[in-house]
Amino acid sequence: MAxxxxxxxxGAGGPPFESEYPDKVNVEIEGTLKNxxxxxxxxxxxxxxxxxxxxxxxxxxLSGNNFEVIHDSNDESAKTVIINTCGFIRDAKEESxxxxxNFARAKKAGIIDRLFVxxxxxxxxxxxxxxxxxEVDDFFGAKNLKxxxxxxxxxxxxxxxxxxxxTTPSHYAYLKISEGCNRNCSYCAIPVIRGxxxxxxxxxxxxxAQKLARGGVRxxxxxxxxxxxxxxxxxxxxKIAELLRKLSEVQGIEWIRLHYAYPASFPDDLICxxxxxxxxxxxxxxxxxxxxxxxxxxxxxxxxxxETYSLIExxxxxxxxxxxxxxxxxxxxxxTEKAFDELKQFVEDVRFERLGVFPYSEEEGTYSAANxxxxxxxxxxxxxxxxxxxxxxxxxREMNLAKQNRYMTVIIDGIENGFITGRSEYDSPEIDQxxxxxxxxxxxxxxxxxxVKIVDTDDYDLYARISESQ
Numbered sequence: 001m002a003x004x005x006x007x008x009x010x011g012a013g014g015p016p017f018e019s020e021y022p023d024k025v026n027v028e029i030e031g032t033l034k035n036x037x038x039x040x041x042x043x044x045x046x047x048x049x050x051x052x053x054x055x056x057x058x059x060x061x062l063s064g065n066n067f068e069v070i071h072d073s074n075d076e077s078a079k080t081v082i083i084n085t086c087g088f089i090r091d092a093k094e095e096s097x098x099x100x101x102n103f104a105r106a107k108k109a110g111i112i113d114r115l116f117v118x119x120x121x122x123x124x125x126x127x128x129x130x131x132x133x134x135e136v137d138d139f140f141g142a143k144n145l146k147x148x149x150x151x152x153x154x155x156x157x158x159x160x161x162x163x164x165x166x167t168t169p170s171h172y173a174y175l176k177i178s179e180g181c182n183r184n185c186s187y188c189a190i191p192v193i194r195g196x197x198x199x200x201x202x203x204x205x206x207x208x209a210q211k212l213a214r215g216g217v218r219x220x221x222x223x224x225x226x227x228x229x230x231x232x233x234x235x236x237x238x239k240i241a242e243l244l245r246k247l248s249e250v251q252g253i254e255w256i257r258l259h260y261a262y263p264a265s266f267p268d269d270l271i272c273x274x275x276x277x278x279x280x281x282x283x284x285x286x287x288x289x290x291x292x293x294x295x296x297x298x299x300x301x302x303x304x305x306x307e308t309y310s311l312i313e314x315x316x317x318x319x320x321x322x323x324x325x326x327x328x329x330x331x332x333x334x335x336t337e338k339a340f341d342e343l344k345q346f347v348e349d350v351r352f353e354r355l356g357v358f359p360y361s362e363e364e365g366t367y368s369a370a371n372x373x374x375x376x377x378x379x380x381x382x383x384x385x386x387x388x389x390x391x392x393x394x395x396x397r398e399m400n401l402a403k404q405n406r407y408m409t410v411i412i413d414g415i416e417n418g419f420i421t422g423r424s425e426y427d428s429p430e431i432d433q434x435x436x437x438x439x440x441x442x443x444x445x446x447x448x449x450x451x452v453k454i455v456d457t458d459d460y461d462l463y464a465r466i467s468e469s470q
Contacts, residue, residue, distance in 0.1 A: 396433075
């Protein structure tokens, strides 16, 4: 942890306090002002969408204890800050540590009074962090919600179990269907951090979806560490297709989008459900990570190159027009130049609609760290990741050009840089491209569905006008 804790402060995109605190900050806040803001808490969420959901559960509990909660805010009036950290890969850990250090400086400067840290990084490195950043009042693991509430001076309210206060735009929300993971992927520390897979019962998830719908949510983004494993622990069989069907029956929910589907032992009934259910987006986030049999074996992915190609062919044949999103891991131990060439050919052959790539980072506690030498330099891993993205850029550009003059339905997200922003059913928020719609005078409200005509494109965005035939 010493290497992480000594990292420089974050620049753009970092936490909401500057690294230098100007004289205008009045450290000696009057007692009346302190009393006014003593129940205001700022929650800062880092990392993945699963962390977002955890923060939303926490906000609901704190609000139920009469705390005023702001989320990822620049408002310096909150004298208590709680940071929800990520500890998945090196870059995420560095961002988390830098954020903690920045708020620790804010505490030293008297801008905040109390600082707490929870989540994945705290789960893995609680003792090291406590020694190195003593300004933090306390650290909590990823699942210690009750302890955090107690530290704030509140009581965990059982009647609020499962309640959330959504921090995303009000028309979409993440639905976390399980916790943990039973997979043994060589590079992944999630099972160490989050434990084994635990599915949330279908009836609980339906109730949660109903509450979200009553609050204005129209798009559900279904997430888990391994969504296709859902149900095996509770029901002794995979139940992801049944869950999606039940969620689609919730009044008010119009789109359901599935993320993080593990490719090995892919359930056939899920293919049928995506194909036949009009509320399920023709979109599938399925991280393949690699294609070389040698590397897949070292990764312990439980699938071969031939099975990978066969699964993709079957999905596209059964669900015409589906958009496939995948994640690629470049530079895993054992990825020779030949194996990397196979990976590049795979990306060119399959032509994924959406693709993200990460350079491998060795994570302590994982199978790879214990059993393989990490021989590639970080710069070479990054070069390989950039090569993959260069191929994908060309594919994305060509696919977008093919959409020109076509009509599609989009969900409206808001206004940005003079455009109405929306997304098609083939695009998830934050990670995929936008449809940028030229303003016409009467802007559709966020969460509404409109028909647009694509009039221009670039590598990762579409430009459109609202169709006159709505």
